[in-house]
Amino acid sequence: MISASRPRTPLLCAIVAVLLLAGCSLKQDMAEQPKDRPLWPSDFFTDGRSARPLVENTVARGAVIEDEMAVGKESNAFPVPLNMELLERGESRYKIFCSPCHGLQGDGNGMVAMRGMKHPPSYHQDRLRQVPNGYVYDVITNGFGAMLSYSAQIPPRDRWAIVAYLRALQLSRNAKISDLPPDVREKVLHPPAEKKGEGAPGGKTE
């Protein structure tokens, strides 16, 4: 029995080994499936893109909101509910998309403007303090002068959040002490002795 099985063992081992190795062939079908993920190239379409542009005369799902939130350039309407959450959203979006040129305070001294981009006008000049909300919304949506449209980067609700924050920025330079709620007024008039470098009323200094 033993003597008979002896010569066969190495042969069996070799067959099993070959079968096992066949399992780890370099072809990784599961890792590279015949499907497209966002922004992957495709040789199926002539322009090489797997993502397809919108078909003409069609509206993308959810895009109707563009129309619902648009107001005329001359209108001073504000089509979304104004609250603290919207203002905070506006602050974060402003810092991402606007501050590179317009600066954190809206003076037009952003880092990119400093690099040679045309200095945008300050929000604190009279003309821009007077423009209606719809005008600001329109500039974000369609661009103005050297500023290209931001409609692809900023969805409509965020544009309104930015409009709200911009109004807050403008107000910040023209507010009277008496406009502040009592508790905040107290803090401004009698600032508690705090560590230096923190608690500047304008927020973070960057």
Place this chain on the structure above:
Amino acid sequence: MAQIFHRSTNFISKVSVFFGALLAALALGGVMGLARAPYLTNQNVTREQPIQFSHKHHVGDDGIDCRYCHTGVETSATAGIPPTKTCMNCHSVLFNNAGYLEPVRESYRTDKAIEWVRVHRLADYVYFNHSIHVNKGVGCSSCHGQVNQMPLMFQASPLLMQWCLDCHRNPEAVLRPRDQVFNMDWKAPSNQAEIGKRLAAEYKIPSVDQLQSCSTCHR
């Protein structure tokens, strides 16, 4: 029947068993090591790109937020590569006659996409989602490294499943407050263990069982 082998060969046979096992262990270790080596994971390898785009300049020197270009990162699985128009927001004016930006202008003129070379490639059976990580307090630099110091982009992490699991088994170690997620210079504070635990509760991070279940990443 006469003995074929002399008694002294017993020693050789024992030694060869030992070295056989050692050799097998070394070979296994070698294969495992190779699979984790940058040679195969492409970690720390800078890629040649059609345009020498520098994150160090745009993020580090200019202070542009990640989301200015990678607009999808908070809402979808992919962070997104910006369309050429995003480049033109500034470069229609800045360096608008620089030779090395000609591919950008050409792409804008002809509406032909710039073909960037992919730096981070996950296998197709991994369903990674940027938005869930970013919204639950995992910072960009936790995986991508300090992009603000990278003149050319490279993959800072090995992107192996083991590496994913290291974090899914102990997310508290990297969780940050949401307002620090896009801060490239964030360092874990000394009381991170305590803060991480608090943030995990606040952001409702699922249990480790759930985080390391197969179907969390594989569908």
